[in-house]
Amino acid sequence: MKFLPTVTLxxxxxxxxxxxxxxLQRGQWVKIAxxxxxxxxxxxxxVQPGFLNIVHPTGPHATGRFPVEAFKARCERLK
Numbered sequence: 001m002k003f004l005p006t007v008t009l010x011x012x013x014x015x016x017x018x019x020x021x022x023x024l025q026r027g028q029w030v031k032i033a034x035x036x037x038x039x040x041x042x043x044x045x046x047v048q049p050g051f052l053n054i055v056h057p058t059g060p061h062a063t064g065r066f067p068v069e070a071f072k073a074r075c076e077r078l079k
Contacts, residue, residue, distance in 0.1 A: 006041050008033050009052070017047050026075060030054060045074045 003025060007013060010033035016022035024030070029041040032054075045053035055071040 003028055006031055007044075008035070014052065017052065026078075027071075043071050045071070046078055 006029040007024065008031050009017075013022060017024065024044045026045055028044040030044050031039065031041050040057040042054045042056045045055060047053070053074060055067060055074060058067050
């Protein structure tokens with residue numbers, strides 16, 4: 001499977017993820033709709049029963065640095 005350009009997670013794509021119609025690789029860059037052009041993308045980790053496991057950037061208004069260690073820790077917990 002190859003990475004897609006940044007995926008916008010709106011109601012339709014979230015439903016497709018939960019149902020298994022859409023599969024994303026761990027680490028895929030995503031943005032939650034609605035978003036502005038200045039916001040940094042988040043990283044997809046997994047689909048869990050009842051929620052999507054996503055690591056968001058830190059900082060004011062989600063424009064800060066991406067927390068690589070938090071992403072690695074969440075991936076480790078899934079092993």
